[in-house]
Amino acid sequence: MKKVKLKKWDVVEHLKTEEDMVLYLEACLEDGDPALITAALGDIARARGMSQVAREAGLSRESLYKALSGEGNPEFATVMKVVKALGLRLRAEQVST
Template identity: 40%
Template sequence: MAKTKTIPYDSAEYLDTPEAIAAYLGDALASGNATEFQDALNVVARARGMSEIAKASGLGRENLYNALRSDAHPRFDTIQRVVSALGVKLTVQPAP
């Protein structure tokens, strides 16, 4: 019997348009789970290139990696800078 060959799935490979990035981050934010949103920011930053996002956000590359670790607690200012560097924006609307 032949073995099935699998390859790891990486969401970052599919985040190639601003619309896909916005939808991905929007779904993570809608979950209400801060860690899930932070992990989504990490995936999107990897998709766009950590060096590019670090430069655009004014953060050091190592600081960006540290801020987006799932066990980190980044300041809101850091989140805002990363979101802006990604070319998307956070919005607020009334809850249903």
């Protein structure tokens, strides 16, 4: 039997364009899970370069990794700093019922 090599899947490898990043974040926002949204911001920050995003957000790279990890629970102000540093904007829209 032939051995199969498995590689851990990392979404960052698929976030090549600005459009990819926006669509990914939009899908996570639709889900509504705060942990998923912060993890997605972390993925996008890793795709862009965590050091640069941390610098633009006015945070240390270590604190940014911690805040956007699966175990992190960042303050909303931190999330907004990251969103701004990523050059993104969060929008509200009315949900039709």
